[in-house]
Amino acid sequence: MNDxxxxxxxxxxxxxxxxxxxxxxxxxxxHPNRVIKFxxxxxMDNGSIEIFEAYRSQHSNACGPYKGGIRxxxxxxxxxxxxxxxWMTWKCAVLxxxxxxxxxxxxxxxxxxxxxxxxRLSRGYVQKIHKYLGPDMDIPAPDVYTNPKIMAWMLxxxxxxxGGSYAHGMITGxxxxxxxxxxxxxxxxxxxxxxxxxxxxxxxxxxxxxxxxIQGFGNAGATFADILYKEGxxxxxxxxxxxxxxxxxxxxxxxxxxxxxxxxxxxHYGKNISDVDIIELDADVLILAALENxxxxxxxxxxxxxxxxxxxxxxxxxxxxxxxxxxxxVILPDILTNAGGVTVSYLEQVQNSANYYWSxxxxxxxxxDFMKNAFLKVHDASTQHKVSFRKASYVLALNKVVKTMKxxxxx
Ligand code: GLU
Numbered sequence: 001m002n003d004x005x006x007x008x009x010x011x012x013x014x015x016x017x018x019x020x021x022x023x024x025x026x027x028x029x030x031h032p033n034r035v036i037k038f039x040x041x042x043x044m045d046n047g048s049i050e051i052f053e054a055y056r057s058q059h060s061n062a063c064g065p066y067k068g069g070i071r072x073x074x075x076x077x078x079x080x081x082x083x084x085x086x087w088m089t090w091k092c093a094v095l096x097x098x099x100x101x102x103x104x105x106x107x108x109x110x111x112x113x114x115x116x117x118x119x120r121l122s123r124g125y126v127q128k129i130h131k132y133l134g135p136d137m138d139i140p141a142p143d144v145y146t147n148p149k150i151m152a153w154m155l156x157x158x159x160x161x162x163g164g165s166y167a168h169g170m171i172t173g174x175x176x177x178x179x180x181x182x183x184x185x186x187x188x189x190x191x192x193x194x195x196x197x198x199x200x201x202x203x204x205x206x207x208x209x210x211x212x213x214i215q216g217f218g219n220a221g222a223t224f225a226d227i228l229y230k231e232g233x234x235x236x237x238x239x240x241x242x243x244x245x246x247x248x249x250x251x252x253x254x255x256x257x258x259x260x261x262x263x264x265x266x267x268h269y270g271k272n273i274s275d276v277d278i279i280e281l282d283a284d285v286l287i288l289a290a291l292e293n294x295x296x297x298x299x300x301x302x303x304x305x306x307x308x309x310x311x312x313x314x315x316x317x318x319x320x321x322x323x324x325x326x327x328x329x330v331i332l333p334d335i336l337t338n339a340g341g342v343t344v345s346y347l348e349q350v351q352n353s354a355n356y357y358w359s360x361x362x363x364x365x366x367x368x369d370f371m372k373n374a375f376l377k378v379h380d381a382s383t384q385h386k387v388s389f390r391k392a393s394y395v396l397a398l399n400k401v402v403k404t405m406k407x408x409x410x411x
Contacts (some may be wrong), residue, residue, distance in 0.1 A: 002293045002317060005082035010318045015394030018385055021180070025402055025411050026305040029089075032059040032082055036132060040106070040124035044112050052106050052121060056129055057085035058138055059101040062404045065136050066102035067092060067342060069143030069173075070125065072150075076105035084143075085329065086409035087313050088342070090335040093397035095374050097346045102138050110145050126157040135156060135169035141345050142173040144218065145289070146298065152178050165325070172179065174344035181348035181358035184341075187367060189223035191340015192311050193231075194371035195332050196285075201348065202379065203330065205284070212284035213305070217266050220311045221289030222257060229253035239278040241290075243267030246281075248399040259366045264324070279303060295320040303329060310334040325388055333390035336378055343370045355408075 009030050016026050036056045041049050055078055058066040068088035071081075081103050089101025106125060110118055132138055142151060151174045158170050172356035174180035183190070200207070212233055214221050217240040225235055234250040242265040245251065251270070259269040279286065279299050288294050292314040295303060300320035308324070308331045310316065316324065316331065324331060344367055353358050358366075382392035405411050 003079050004077075004292050004314055005079040005086075006252075007314060007318050008083035011390070014318070015391055016393055017399055018387060018391060019398060021398060021402065022411070025405070026410070028405075028411065029060070029086075029398075029401070032057045032085055034132075035060045035078065035082060035269055037078065037126045040128060042117060042120045042124055044117055046242060052108050052124075054104070054106045054125055054128070055081040055154065056104040056132065056138070057081045057102060058091040058132070059085035059103075060401060061100035061138075062303075062408065063089075063093060064097070064099040066138035067097075067099040067141070067345065068098055068102040068104070069141040069341075070106070070146050070150075070154075071143040072102035072106050072108050072110040072145040073222055073299065074107060074109045075190060075291075076107045081105045083292070083309045084313055089337055089401060090394060090397035091339045091342055092346075093400040094336050094378065094393050095339045095343050095346075095370055097343065099139075099342070099346060102140075102142055103143070105143075108398045118150070119153050121237065122153040123157040127161070130158055130161045133170060135167055135349065139169065139345070139349065140171050141342070143253065144220075146173075147219075148173055148175040148178075148180060151175075151180075155179075157351045168191075169349045170349050172348040173341075174348070179348075179352055181351055181363055182358065183363035183367065184344045185219070186223050186227075187344035187363075188220045188311065188341035189227055189340050190364060191343060191367055191371045192220070192224055192309060192332075192337045193227045194340070194368050195375050196309055198372060198375045198379075199321045199330065199332055203307065204385075205307070206235055207231070210234065210285055211283045212238045212285045213278050213281045214287040214289060215239050215278045215294055215315075216288065216290030216312060217260060218289065220341075221287065222260070224287060224289060224309075224311060225253045226257065236283055237273070237278055237281055238266050239290075240266050240372060244273050244276075244278050245269045246273045247269050277302075285309065288312050290315065294316055295324070297323065300324055301327075303327070305329060308332065309337055311338050313338065321388075321390065331390060333388075333393050336374055336389065339374070340367055340371060343367055 084103035300323035
């Protein structure tokens with residue numbers, strides 16, 4: 001099945017078996033607390049009105065206010081947003097952040113909008129659901145095709161609707177000058193790298209001999225590539241939605257970044273490959289930094305990597321996961337590995353509420369502690385229950401969320 005919500009629920013069931021979780025608890029956690037579907041009318045530059053379908057799914061606020069990004073993408077669906085909101089609940093719990101899980105989305109190809117149209121659309125999102133948002137209620141952040149500039153428009157709209165009262169902790173991933181945190185823009189990749197670093201130590205892999213392939217060259221993928229390149233890893237292939245580039249001597253990532261900046265894609269940089277899917281390429285490490293369902297039952301058997309790093313959310317379907325497990329491929333799962341973004345979002349909120357700001361070094365050091373501790377706990381749980389890192393992460397997350405639900409008297 002490639003339906004994201006069905007997949008998310010199936011992962012929950014798999015993990016629940018390990019800790020004999022009660023059926024009634026699974027039933028509650030299989031549903032978001034609330035899903036808001038709404039339509040945003042936007043006046044386009046030519047004077048016409050376009051209507052955009054939008055969502056906010058609030059999965060759980062057991063451990064803290066709902067937290068999660070807003071995605072602008074033509075393929076956004078209710079099922080996807082619900083799945084992403086559930087994964088946010090687990091992510092925050094694995095990292096032991098005092099936050100719940102949510103996700104939003106607008107069905108739009110934002111690359112086709114002018115700057116003014118994009119601003120009206122972003123403000124329109126907040127106008128429609130501001131009553132359900134707030135620093136203690138639900139805190140959005142950037143996700144696919146959203147960025148600090150969009151967060152700034154959304155915050156301004158929110159504060160204006162609240163009579164001008166400051167509420168900077170209502171959204172994270174803001175521009176630094178407008179209450180953002182230093183280190184937030186590189187946080188997902190940096191956090192993923194800290195987990196990757198621990199994992200290769202544990203697997204006794206030597207940096208010199210590892211070849212890496214990266215699917216996805218957006219914020220997370222490109223920043224991860226940058227970090228690996230500076231650390232001396234050999235990246236032999238990179239893909240984005242338009243094409244795949246390859247160099248078995250290792251790609252020059254700063255040059256590739258320049259190329260992407262000027263042409264909008266990695267395509268046409270050096271050698272392009274079209275006959276082999278990057279997922280099936282002969283590389284030791286595969287970084288999944290694009291969208292859901294990149295590895296499915298149809299291509300899982302052809303994966304050659306020994307280690308997979310999930311920087312995207314939900315890039316491997318449960319059926320593919322089982323195939324990869326049989327092939328003894330180690331997977332660093334999304335709800336642990338890409339949690340650096342939300343972790344620095346949490347640190348951003350902490351800074352907002354204190355109205356005192358840390359240096360990038362302080363933020364990244366704190367991020368390092370969070371990610372390393374989480375990895376070590378996941379590693380221990382995986383040894384204790386003899387399960388994959390994914391299942392071990394779920395076990396930790398479920399234990400925390402369920403405990404809190406019990407304290408609250410919900411179950
Ligand atoms: N969109 C990011 C994610 O999927 C960040 C969420 C956040 O910072 O709240 O984890």
